[in-house]
Amino acid sequence: MYCPCLFIVLCLYNNYQNSRESLMKAVAYQNYNSNIEIIEVAKPELKDRSVLIEVHAASINPIDNILHAGYLHQMLELSFPHIMGYDVSGTVVEVGKGVRSVKVGDEVFARPNQEDAGSIAEFARVHENELAIKPKNMSHIDAASVPLAGLTAWQALVTKGEIKRGDKVLIHAGSGGVGTFAIQIAKYFGGMVTTTTSLKNTDLVKSLGADLVIDYTTQSFEDELSDYDLVIDAVGGDTLTNSFKVLKKGGRLISIKGQDTENLAKDYGVNFEWFFMSPDGEMLTELATLISQGTIKTVIDSTYPMEQAPKAFEILAKGRAKGKIVITMK
Numbered sequence: 080m081y082c083p084c085l086f087i088v089l090c091l092y093n094n095y096q097n098s099r100e101s102l103m104k105a106v107a108y109q110n111y112n113s114n115i116e117i118i119e120v121a122k123p124e125l126k127d128r129s130v131l132i133e134v135h136a137a138s139i140n141p142i143d144n145i146l147h148a149g150y151l152h153q154m155l156e157l158s159f160p161h162i163m164g165y166d167v168s169g170t171v172v173e174v175g176k177g178v179r180s181v182k183v184g185d186e187v188f189a190r191p192n193q194e195d196a197g198s199i200a201e202f203a204r205v206h207e208n209e210l211a212i213k214p215k216n217m218s219h220i221d222a223a224s225v226p227l228a229g230l231t232a233w234q235a236l237v238t239k240g241e242i243k244r245g246d247k248v249l250i251h252a253g254s255g256g257v258g259t260f261a262i263q264i265a266k267y268f269g270g271m272v273t274t275t276t277s278l279k280n281t282d283l284v285k286s287l288g289a290d291l292v293i294d295y296t297t298q299s300f301e302d303e304l305s306d307y308d309l310v311i312d313a314v315g316g317d318t319l320t321n322s323f324k325v326l327k328k329g330g331r332l333i334s335i336k337g338q339d340t341e342n343l344a345k346d347y348g349v350n351f352e353w354f355f356m357s358p359d360g361e362m363l364t365e366l367a368t369l370i371s372q373g374t375i376k377t378v379i380d381s382t383y384p385m386e387q388a389p390k391a392f393e394i395l396a397k398g399r400a401k402g403k404i405v406i407t408m409k
Contacts, residue, residue, distance in 0.1 A: 105200035106388040106406070107160040111149035115389040118160060123195070123204035130181060130205055131173040132189075135219035136382075137198040138166040138405045140227050140256060144396050155193070162197030163388075164406075165190055167205065168213060168222035178207050180360075186213040188367075190226035190358045199388060199406050211363040214371035221370070221377040224256075224403035229366045231356040232261035235311050235333045236268065239352055244269030246308040249300070249325060253289060254280035256403045257313045257335070259378040262287040267374060270309070275300055275318075283378070283401060301325055312336060323347040378402025 102119045109116075125131050143163050145151060168188035171181050181187060189210035191198060213222045235257075236242045248265045252258045253274030265272045266288035273291040274284050281292050293300045301321040308330050310322045315336030322332055323340070326349045332340075334353040344351035369375045380400040383391040388406050395404055 103201040104385070105162045105197065106164065106385065107162045107197075108147060109160050111152065111157075112147065115147070115163070115392055117386065117388070120160065120162065120200075122202050123197075125173055125175050125204065126206075127176045128178060128207050129175045129195070130171045130178055130187070130207060130210070132167060132169040132187065132203045132205055133172045133409075134167055134169040134198060134201060134203050135409045136168050136223035136405050136407050137164045137200075137203075138223045138227075138256075138403045139163070139199070139388075139391055139395055140165055141395065142227075144392060147392075162200055163392075164199035164203075165196050166223050166226045166228075167191060167198035167203045168219040169203070169408075172202070175207075180207055181210065181212070186219070187211065188213050188219075188222035188226060189360065189363065190230055190356075192358050199385070199408075201408060206358075208360050209358040209363075210360050211367050214367050216371055217367070219409075220379060220382055220405050220407065222367075223405050224377045224379055225260075225366060225370065226358075226363060227356065228256035228403060229260045230359060230362060231257050231313075231335060232264050232311070233362055233366060234354070234356050234359075235335065236261060236264050236270075236309070239333045239354060240309045240311065240331050242268045242270055242309055246270045247306065248272050249304060249307050249310045249322070250274045250289075251310070251312050251314045251318055251322070252276065253284040253287075253292075254378075254401050255313060256400070257311075258284075259287055259402045260375065261311050262289050263375045265311075267369065273300075273304060273307075280401060287376075287378075309333070323349060323351075380404050382407055 103122045171185045187210045189205045195204045248270040250261045254276045274289045275293045275295045278294045301324040304325040306327045307325045310332045312334035328348040330349045332351045337353045382405045
C-alpha cells in the first residue's frame with residue numbers, strides 16, 4: 080500500500096544525504112586575524128579543464144599567515160570564509176571536460192592558482208596545466224611539500240636568475256622551505272653555493288650541498304662576501320638591502336619580498352627583480368623527476384593531522400621550521 084508520508088521521508092533523507100555528500104571539511108578563517116578553525120563548506124565545483132582531487136596531504140607556507148593577517152588585502156582581497164593552503168597532493172576523483180593528461184585514480188600534486196587555492200581540505204580543485212603526476216617512490220607528504228617552495232626556488236634561480244655553471248650564488252634562509260630547495264637546485268645547475276642560516280642548521284644545509292655557510296646570528300654576510308653573481312632573498316628588510324653589497328657589477332638579486340629598491344640597484348650597477356611564483360605543471364614535473372632520481376630531496380620539519388592545523392600555523396609563524404610543515408588529511 081502506497082504511503083505518501085514514507086515517500087516524503089525518503090525524499091528528505093535522500094536530499095539530506097546528497098547535501099552531506101556535497102560538503103567537505105576544510106581549514107579556514109572567517110575574517111582577517113580571526114581564529115583558524117575546521118569548518119564544513121561546499122566542495123569545489125568542477126570546471127572543464129580542471130580536476131577534483133581527494134586530498135591526502137597539503138603543506139603550509141608563510142604566505143598563508145601573511146594573508147591571514149591581512150597584510151596583502153589591498154593587493155589580494157579574499158572572500159570569506161577563506162580556505163587555507165597552496166600545496167596539495169592527492170588522488171584524482173573526477174576530471175573535467177577536455178582534460179587529457181590525467182584520469183581518475185591518478186596520484187598528482189600541484190600548486191593551485193589563486194582562484195583554486197584552498198588545499199587544506201578534503202577535496203581541492205586544480206587546473207590541468209598546474210599539476211604533475213606524483214612519482215611512485217614519493218609519498219604524498221613529500222609531494223605536498225614541493226610545489227610552492229620548489230617552484231619558487233626554481234623560478235628564482237632558473238627563470239629569473241638565469242643561473243649558469245660556475246656562478247657564485249648566495250641563498251638566504253637556507254634551512255627554510257624555499258632555501259632547502261634552492262640550495263639543491265643551484266648545485267644541480269653547477270653553482271658555488273653560500274647560504275645563511277643559524278649554527279644549529281649548519282649540518283642540514285651542508286648535507287643539501289652548501290659550500291659555505293654564514294651564521295647570521297654571529298656573522299654579517301655583507302662584510303664577508305663579495306663578487307657574487309646571484310643572490311636569492313626570501314627574507315627582505317636589511318637582509319635584502321645589504322645583499323646589493325655582495326654582488327659584482329651586473330649581478331642579479333632576486334627576491335620574493337617586495338620592496339622598492341630600484342635606486343639601490345642603479346647605485347650598485349646590478350639587476351633586481353621581485354616576483355610571485357606562478358603555478359606550472361611542466362616545471363613541477365621536472366622537479367618531480369629530479370626528486371624521484373634522488374638528485375633533490377625534500378626536507379620535512381613536521382607533520383600534523385588536519386585537526387591540529389591551527390597548531391601547525393602557530394609553529395610556522397615562529398619561523399624556525401627546517402624545510403616544510405605538512406598537514407595530513409588521510
